[in-house]
Amino acid sequence: MMGLLAFESNQGLWSSGYYSQLFGIGGVMVTVAILWLSTGYFGGIGAPFAPYFWPYLGQLPKKKERKRPVRVYMDGCFDLMHYGHANALRQAKVLGDQLVVGVVSDEEIVANKGPPVLSMDERLTLVSGLKWVDEVIPNAPYEITEEFMNTLFNKYNIDYIIHGDDPCLLPDGTDAYALAKKVGRYKQIKRTEGVSSTDIVGRILLTFKQKEASITETTMDANVAVNQNGGADTCDLVKSQLSNFLPTSRRIMQFSNGQAPSPGARVVYIDGAFDLFHAGHVEILRSARQLGDFLLVGVHDDQAIRDRRGYRPIMHLHERTLSVLACRYVDEVIIGAPWEVSRDMITTFNISLVVHGTVTEGSSVGGIDPYAVPKSMGIFQTITSPKPITTVSVATRIIDNHEAYKKRNLKKKASEDRYYTQKKFVSGD
Secondary structure, rough: HHHHHHHHHHHHHOOOHHHHHHHOOOHHHHHHHHHHHHOOOOEEEEEEEEEEEEEEOOHHHOOOOOOOOOOOEEEEEEOOHHHHHHHHEEEEEEEEOEEEEEEEHHHHHHHHOOOOOOOOOHHHHHHEOOOOOOOOEEEEEEOOOOHHHHHHHHHOOOOOEEEEOOOOOOOOOOOOOOHHHOOOOOEEOOOOOOOOOHHHHHHHHHHOOOOOOOOOOOOOOOHHHHHOOOOHHHHHHHHHHHHOOEEEEEEHHOOOOOOOOOOEEEEEEEEEOOOOOHHHHHHHHHOOOOOOOOOEEEEEEEEHHHHHHHHOOOOOHHHHHHHHOEEHHHHHOEEEOOOOOOOHHHOOOEEEEEEOOOOHHHHHHHHOOOOOOHHOOOOEEEEOOOOOHHHHHHHHHHHHHHHHHHHHHHHHHHHHHHHHHOOOOOOOO
């Protein structure tokens, strides 16, 4: 820009009266000198050396060539979406400039895996709400066929198709990404360990044992369950219920925005369990973010949730934290946030507004209002929850179709067991 401005400024030398005044007695001599420097007409210095003697031409702005952004594609069912899905899409985004995500249709999921828990609308909301996603393709096929691959390349300008290092097999045992690999347009990322949709279904089936929408039965302690039953099936259920996730500070940094609120920013605070992170969570966080400049989210710890709801959360604290951090509307998270919002906390984080949705789960112990302080300060607001979805309502869908999901889990468990048996180290994060 400076070069362009300098060039435009220098044009004044020629457009002003200075140059015109030269065409007096010595005007012809100046013209001859210019021709001599620029063309070598009189056997002098040729054109290649002219810019050194005529600096104004050297300041002409050069037109920069703009490169097309690299577009990558990754698909998935994204049913019971968790931080493993989010981390996969984060890794995929690193491999390009723009990430396009295909959400597999309900019909394709039924044919290849079993009945989905979440609707297409809910899964689209979850995927669109991730901070790394630029574009979403609904009703994508489970298999990368030649026809769909050409659509990706020609219509969506996709450069590479991405998938994890775990195999994705069709019912006939063939690789769903074989064609993309064959044409050299396939890239692989590392699977996130410790969680899968199959694992979460197992946790739900163990945790909730009643078919009521309002579930209050306390989860049986894992050791007691093993001692009382001692069977292989029970051990498998307990193993499914216990998380294998190994949280690291690096993973949290990868998910975090790493930015503090700017001076004078309106900080909005909302808290909750955010268990089985679902479309209702995404929409309430979107609504909260629209009320300010910076959204601070408090995620309650496991014990606090059990004390107030009567059962442990399906996902533990660090898993729930990553799911919240992955949401594009969230700027910062308080890990293990206090149940009651205190004046000191409001001052520490410079909170301007505390909000809470109309759809809630659990209750306050002893009738204590956790928002008494912000209410007394006049900075509390109840906002309408855009969707009536709750963690219990999502879990109930699985409980009500227990046999179907149990069959689905057995089918998936076999392939996952093979993956872990043959697992080798894969670089990446």
